[in-house]
Amino acid sequence: MSKKILIVGGVAGGASAAARLRRLDEQAEIVLFERDEHISFANCGLPYYIGDTITDRSKLLVQTPQAMKQRFNIDVRIFSEVVAIHSDTKSITVRSKDRGDYEESYDYLVLSPGAKPLMPPIEGIHHPKITSLRNIADTDRMKALVNEQTIQHAVVVGGGFIGIEMAENLRELNIDVTVVEAAPHILAPYDTDMIAYAEQELMNHGIQLELGNAVASFEHLKQEDNNNEQINVHLKNGTAITTDLVILAIGVQPDTAFLKESNIALGTRGHILVNDAMETNIANIYAVGDAIEVTHFVSNTATAIPLAGPANKQGRIVADNIAGLSSTYKGTQGSSIIKLFDLTGAATGLNERALQQLAIPYHVIHLHPASHATYYPDASPIALKVIFDEQGKLLGAQAFGKDGVDKRIDVIATAIRFGASVTDLTELELCYAPPYSSAKDPVNMAGYIGHNILADRLRVFVANELAERPIDETVLVDVRTKEEHDRGHIAGSISIPVDELRDRLDELDKNKEIWVYCQVGLRGYTASRILSQHGFNVRNLTGGYKSYTMSSL
Template sequence: MKYVIIGGVAGGATAAARLRRVDEQSDIVLLERGKYISYANCGLPYYIGGVIGEREKLLVQTPASFGKRFRIDVRVENEVVAIQPDTKTLTIRRADGSEYAESYDKLLLSPGASPVRPPLEGIGLEGIFTLRNVEDTDRIKAWLTDKDVKRAVVVGAGFIGLEMAENLHHAGVAVSVVEMGNQVMAPIDFSMAAPVHQHLVQKGVSLYLEEGVTRFEPETDGKGIRVFLKSGKSIGADLVLLSIGVRPATELAKSAGIKLGETGGIWVDEHLETSVKDIYAVGDAIEYPHPLTGKPWLNYLANPANRQGRIVADNMALGNTTVYEGAIGTSIAKVFDLTVASTGLAAKRLKQWGMEYQSSVTHGASHAGYYPDALPLTLKLTFHPKTGKLYGAQCVGYEGVDKRIDQIAGVIKRGGTVYDLMETEHTYAPPFSSAKDPIAIAGYVASNIISGAMPAISWRELEAKKDKVVLIDARTPEEYAFGTIPGAVNVPLDELRDRLSDVPKDRPLVVFCAVGLRGYLAQRILLGRGYRNVRNLIGGYKTYSAAVAPLPRPTDKLAMPAGRPQAEGEGASAGMTEQTAVAPLRINACGLQCPGPIMKVKQAMDTVAPGARVEIVATDAGFARDAAAWCRTTGNRLVSQHDEKGRYTVLIEKGKECEAQPAACATTGGKGKTLILFSDDLDKALATFVLANGAAATGQKVSIFFTFWGLNVLKKVRKPAVQKDIFGKMFGMMLPSSSLKLKLSKMNMMGLGSRMMRMLMRRKGVDSLESLRDQALAQGVEFIACQMSMDMMGICREELIDQVTVGGVATYMERADEANVNLFI
């Protein structure tokens, strides 16, 4: 028996080695048109970037070593130019152009795929490359070495494109990425790609989404290439890498009369045999039915190609004994510090093919949160909305992404469901996972969606319906103050049962929190209290904010070398290179979610003197983005910030303007504001807190002095039992029992007006009085209750909210003397 294999990479080399193990006596010929066989093509970008230092490490086997070990006739630089199935012969062209014929008994096609090189003007200019093999790698490496490359444009933001962007950046090159789609990494959904967009920008990559290249021209000075985009913009480059996709190499098969499939790949049956007897095919060139859809598709991945090589060898040597089960498309990529992986079908593909589906998004950590350096991890599932059959999964994080996707891929390939994820046993110890692994949590959430226990809404659905629902933010006032969905009303989870009057029953509700858990708990409370139309936002505010956040406009400026901390002009304050004699106070906030890190910073800044520095390390990307804004509003200075492997390090210097107040750097040095609230009218109380919050947001020191009827605004809803005299009891019966019972100063209409006012506030997205009060406290507004008024009206300190201090006229006069604005309301 004589076996001939066309193509010596991945599937072809694997099949050749397996054939020899199965059949020791037969002749095996391996033909490769390039110079190399069995090389690590997935490692090529890392060699270009210098991460892999030795070129030889990419070559798994040389033609000589492979041929000797397996007794295979390996012929490199031998290209098959024609197949004659009737005579079972091949026409082969040598490197010198001469041709010869070779016979076969059984033939395997493993020609791979060819990079797309569109017919654009200027496409033939020097410095424009594709990357598919070792020869391409050598050309790019030589160009980087010889041409002093400072700028590169990567056209296409798929796996290879982003890996090349990272490695060029690692080599000290400023990188721009141009992508026709609205996201990078097409196999994943937009919401999962959004954090990747932010990460690329943080690393200094200029990202041009929804842009296409129209032509290339030489730079006017003759040094470089000008890349023109469909928007009219242009980018200068010293190197251009085209990574806009590949096409199956089917020319040889087509000319031999071998059937091509619907997608343009070589058609094969379940034994990987083509339409011509004794000719088989594997790898990037074939199409095969997707196990989940039954529809033919092309799968350009190394793992399936190697598996196909093993199966086809058995079928060629032993007769068609083994059926190929198909591949669901499990892939992973390193994008700077992030790891991005997917398996199965994303939501957009399910929608495209008209398949009924539901999805869930959960946010967890790589291991137990209380163990050091727990890094965030986001997991998305797609599944059948009734049976729970798993369709796909996507994961983005810094550690532990691979093992989660690998486990889920195994479940999907065996026809598993979300319930299988719940039942999967995971190894657990704090350094490696949590008692409830992110996979199990994802399964529980998906099962709640299927059962109806958690009616859900996606960020995209919410964007379309935002004006038709009431948004309830169940996070703390501190979290709410750092940003929320426009129009959302802040009703913290722990206050929800006492503030049901702020939540309408006659309108559709969407509740949300940071990642979804508190939103679910709030949803269960509302459903248990008779609310019917309540949905929880999938993935919470973290998913929503990342998906809708606009990307900064890219520029043609050079990006910073990888790993360099940011300084003024690059996203941080001036003075990055300044050195201080005293080491900064270091805080580890890894594992904490917003607002945990920023609250840690605030606590630390209150303990240090002006001019001192605090360095905080966090794993919450939101903190890194918010640090500069926080410093601007508090009068502190952002010295530097950088990130590495999901850990964000921020160095902040306490503002010297705060020298007069060493215990609290909370102002920008301007004079404060003082308000006296004498009224308990709802509208006047609202005005007071709106003014106070506005002043506090500018960094001003704000005090509110509550006297006489204004004390009613501070009463607790649930007050402890206290001893009162007869006059205190009379005041208690006649006055509002809490802020929830306040009346309007005009048109109160026996309470109807105040209820109507609160309803209109909710409908217009205006915060409730109680929410405004909480926000004021969160911003450091000082609440002072008049001691004399309390005594006169029989109000005890225990009846007022806990954050209030008690003072007299001297306290007020001191605050008024320090302020440049005093308001009486």
């Protein structure tokens, strides 16, 4: 007898599950319900369509109901909202635009409802020019507003991925943009000592950042011409911004209100709870995507990470399990990437903030390798931060740069997936020719530094520790050249260039700890090896003066 499988939600995980199910089971009856008009659209592409980087709207529509029918024999029902689940009778209630309410039975049910933008109860939030971006309808509405060319200024509320992508794309349209973020910095996956790269890039392109600030209320400014109505965004610090458009990108919440009466177990914030086969607490009901709680691959703790890659993978795993193939999801590690004008930021694993919350001890290194051999044209620096535990196990990495950032974080993400230690990075044999890398790739370099730390051949300090440096018990030494020192240095440091260090050891007090620094950390490492072998107690500033200047912004 053929299986009847109902899928709730036709984007990312839901569409992936449907296609895979059909490939595994030609006989199954598969029905996909989508509340809106469009299934399987390019939701990650929506900001770029608004910014005119993607100019052809039809390219956003990856699959159509007709194509899903023809290719995969899937019964796709759009404008069909699933409003209730009755697991006792193995059926659901569907609210159809055309057919009204009806029931549909299932053998297996796959929930892929996604997440919806948070809409906090801020005074004045309901207004046609205060909008969020989730689906094609939102996109069309926002695109129409932008096309009217009455938008000279926009406020983006929320500095997460969608907020920052929207800010970039609106700016590309020559709209003045202010981003309001309640946290001290944008883009939570990055630690405070890395995020300056992103914030500087945005400010260099004319985006205003209101950090550590939040919206108190929206005031609707009536105009004679109603189309040009403006909004006064009152911030909690008492200032106000008059703007033509407000994008709400504060965050998302699982769109799971329809499950309230279903007995399907939800987490404290409404996420669907699943096991590693993606099955809920109720037999034959599975869930995937932004609406579920996942296990973090690195920390093994419960979390919610709304990303398209994991959603698609989960869709395939659900299909396998329904088709009788054993398949498990091993967790999400939070690999993410964002384009910021000419800059790329990428991250994977846990950051320091998360590790501190979990009380996991860790080492941090910073380095600034070139994207490829410096003697070959157009090499550009990569700011790379790698975090590993006291046994060396890789916990996370973050990077910013113009080129080669995606490659290095993908390599580290792969190593993390195999449970690698930072020392394992020394052995990776990556492709080298001058246009692409260096004989020692940035990832190898991170491995070398980590290996030296684990072997106690190198002790480092991070820039933030300078604020607590015990002045009387330490000497801060700039081992760069005198010329570099004179162009700018850390307050309180003396200058002894590394190439003169062996001859000037008597200038240093062996009873004090020597804190050395250079420009990026490499000469400092050499200096620290010279000093420690001459009996000094020494630490090197990881990432050097460059990391210092970026972390103190």
